[in-house]
Amino acid sequence: MxxxxxxxxxxxxxxxxxxxxxxxxxxxxxxxxxxxxxxxxxxxxxxxxxxxxxxxxxxxxxxxxWTKNCKREAAFDSEGNLLIEKSITSMEDSTRRKMATAHKKFEDIFQMAKTFEEGVDILIQNLERLSLLFEPISRTR
Structure with missing residues (x-):
């Protein structure tokens, strides 16, 4: 005992x-x-x-x-279905999972970058470059 x-x-x-x-x-x-x-x-x-x-x-x-990272990960039920708050769109579950993964990855990068000023500058520059990759896609839709 x-x-x-x-x-x-x-x-x-x-x-x-x-x-x-x-x-x-x-x-x-x-x-x-x-x-x-x-x-x-x-x-x-x-x-x-x-x-x-x-x-x-x-x-x-x-x-x-109770931690500041509590909402960083997607929540899934016991059957593996993604739990979301009041879905507005009819997105596929696989797309939602990918978005949750991307969001978590961005949050990880942001947490690292914010520890020093140059890190935030580097993040902004690279986000601007990254956004250029998606401009042709969003214009054609």
């Missing part, structure tokens, strides 16, 4: 909650299951962290949805 600490916490509503602290992983688990269900640490876990004088959350609690 893991090295763990179990604490019962009662709030103002007199609902007892059981918070388990796994020492090896430095992770708390609460019987309210808020973190497991929606990815937000509950007040009971936060109370335990405060009482232990821990001022920073473990990386375990920083799920992808």
């Amino acid at each position: 893991e090295d763990r600490t179990i604490v019962k916490v009662v709030d103002n509503f007199n609902i007892p909650r059981e918070v388990i602290f796994f020492n090896a992983d430095q992770v708390h688990k609460c019987s309210c299951m808020l973190f497991e269900s929606i990815g937000i640490p509950c007040r009971y876990i936060i109370r335990m962290l405060r009482s232990a004088r821990i001022s920073e959350l473990s990386m375990h609690y920083i799920t992808k949805r």
